[in-house]
Amino acid sequence: MNTEDELRKTYLGKAATLSEALPYLKRYAGATFVIKYGGHAMGDKELARQFAHDVVLLKQVGINPVIVHGGGPQIGRMLERLKIKSSFIDGLRVTDEATVEVVEMVLSGSINKDIVAAISRAGGNAVGLSGKDGGLVMARPLTRKKRDPDSHIEEVLDLGFVGEPESVNPHLLEEFARSDIIPVIAPIGLGRVGETFNINADTVAGAVAAALGASRLLLLTDVAGILGKGGELLAELAVGEVEALIESGVIHGGMIPKAETCISSVQAGVEAAVVMDGRVAHAILLEIFTEHGAGTLIRGG
Numbered sequence: 001m002n003t004e005d006e007l008r009k010t011y012l013g014k015a016a017t018l019s020e021a022l023p024y025l026k027r028y029a030g031a032t033f034v035i036k037y038g039g040h041a042m043g044d045k046e047l048a049r050q051f052a053h054d055v056v057l058l059k060q061v062g063i064n065p066v067i068v069h070g071g072g073p074q075i076g077r078m079l080e081r082l083k084i085k086s087s088f089i090d091g092l093r094v095t096d097e098a099t100v101e102v103v104e105m106v107l108s109g110s111i112n113k114d115i116v117a118a119i120s121r122a123g124g125n126a127v128g129l130s131g132k133d134g135g136l137v138m139a140r141p142l143t144r145k146k147r148d149p150d151s152h153i154e155e156v157l158d159l160g161f162v163g164e165p166e167s168v169n170p171h172l173l174e175e176f177a178r179s180d181i182i183p184v185i186a187p188i189g190l191g192r193v194g195e196t197f198n199i200n201a202d203t204v205a206g207a208v209a210a211a212l213g214a215s216r217l218l219l220l221t222d223v224a225g226i227l228g229k230g231g232e233l234l235a236e237l238a239v240g241e242v243e244a245l246i247e248s249g250v251i252h253g254g255m256i257p258k259a260e261t262c263i264s265s266v267q268a269g270v271e272a273a274v275v276m277d278g279r280v281a282h283a284i285l286l287e288i289f290t291e292h293g294a295g296t297l298i299r300g301g
Contacts, residue, residue, distance in 0.1 A: 028288065029062040031215035032177060036205035037115070038070030039222040041278030048118060054284045055182060056124035063288075064177040067126075067184045068208060070201035071111045078106050092142070092162055095198045100161040103198045104130070107186040115184050125180050130188040131165075132196070134172040137204060139163035139189025139197040163189045163197025165204060168211035206261035210268035217265045218287065219258055220278030225296035226251060226259065235293065238301040239263050262298040272299045 035055070041047045058065045075093070079086050079102055087094045095103060112128040119126035131137025142164040166189075176183045187204040189197040202219055209217040224233050226242070229250050237245075242259050245251040251259050255275075262273035276283055276295025286294040 025061055025289070028215060030064070032064045032066060032209075032212050033058065033216045033218060033288070034066045034068065034205050034209035034212065034214045035218045035220065035284065036068050036070070036202055037220055037278075038072075038201055039220060039278050041220045041283075042069065042071075042111075042115075043073065044279075047279070047281065049122070050281055051278075051284070052115070052118035052122040052124070054282055055119060056122045057285070058288070059124060059180065059182055065182055066173060066176075066208060066212065066214070067115065067182065068187060068201055068205040069107075069111060069115055069184065070187065071107050074111055075103055075106050078102055089159060092159055092200070093198070095160040095162050097161070100196050100198055104186075104188050104196055107198075108132075108188055112184055112186045119182055119184070124182055126182040126184050127176070128184050128186070129172075130186040131199070131204065132188055132190040135169050135190065136172060136185070137165050137187075137189040137199070137207070138167045138169075139191055139199060140166045141191075141197070142199075161195060161197050163191070163199045165189060165199060165207035168207050170208075170211040173208070173212060200257065202258055202261045206265040206270075206273075209265045209270045209273075213269050214265075215271045216288070217262065217270050217273040218284060219262070219273070219275050220283065221258065221275055222277070222279060223255070223275075224277045225275045226255065226298075234296050236297045236299065238299060239266055240301065242298055259298075266298060266300050272297050274298070 037051065041051055055065050082102060084098055084102060086099055108130040116126040116128045129136060140163060142159055142162045173183055187199045187201040189199045191197055206217060226234050226237065228234050242263055246256055246259060258275055262275065265273050274287055274295045274297050276287055280294055283294045
């Protein structure tokens with residue numbers, strides 16, 4: 001094939017992609033998408049650059065992206081540098097007063113501002129927030145119980161300043177939706193008496209999506225999506241099917257809280273939630289603007 005034929009084939013492919021995207025551009029104009037950003041997608045420089053460009057593109061075509069980011073590995077490295085020991089219970093970092101100061105510094109500081117700067121370099125306009133700004137995320141302590149296998153007595157575990165959203169104030173984010181500003185939220189919450197709480201980023205993203213009545217909650221992960229019993233990707237599931245997969249143990253480990261976040265957000269009014277592979281280049285655009293998507297879509301029913 002000569003160069004002219006190769007160019008023609010490339011252009012035709014691009015035209016076909018744009019044509020496929022058109023119905024979705026119309027469908028999602030003015031819609032809100034809450035995107036949980038973390039994992040490999042955030043740690044890889046090229047993927048981070050692509051993510052920023054994709055988010056700016058969404059804003060330019062009339063979609064309102066709201067970013068909620070994590071930062072567990074970065075927190076862990078900073079705690080090691082400061083020689084502050086930390087422990088985990090059921091995958092949750094036990095957060096004492098010294099640890100929560102570091103958590104807030106890393107999440108609301110360096111990570112949050114790096115994402116804001118990346119969006120700015122991509123031609124967008126972003127503002128960094130935490131749940132403490134404008135009373136965005138009011139939080140309460142997260143409780144976990146452990147049952148003694150012999151006595152069957154339940155013990156309440158002390159996780160320190162680990163929280164869960166008690167309420168989300170959507171008004172500030174609704175103002176941003178009417179502007180060219182993309183909000184970037186660190187998962188830090190404010191307690192009733194002014195305490196600072198470290199909250200799981202997936203949980204914050206789900207709560208924000210529910211409060212905004214978002215069209216989509218997108219959870220970027222380091223796996224292809226929710227996998228079936230044979231390891232195959234499950235492209236679409238109803239809430240009841242997800243619950244059954246959790247009950248049977250097919251969904252297990254770290255995927256359980258992600259799946260539960262999707263369930264609760266859909267039940268609270270989010271149109272659909274998607275567990276998707278953030279390691280795939282332009283995964284967000286593939287999910288939103290193509291027929292087959294790029295992960296597991298969870299809908300009501």
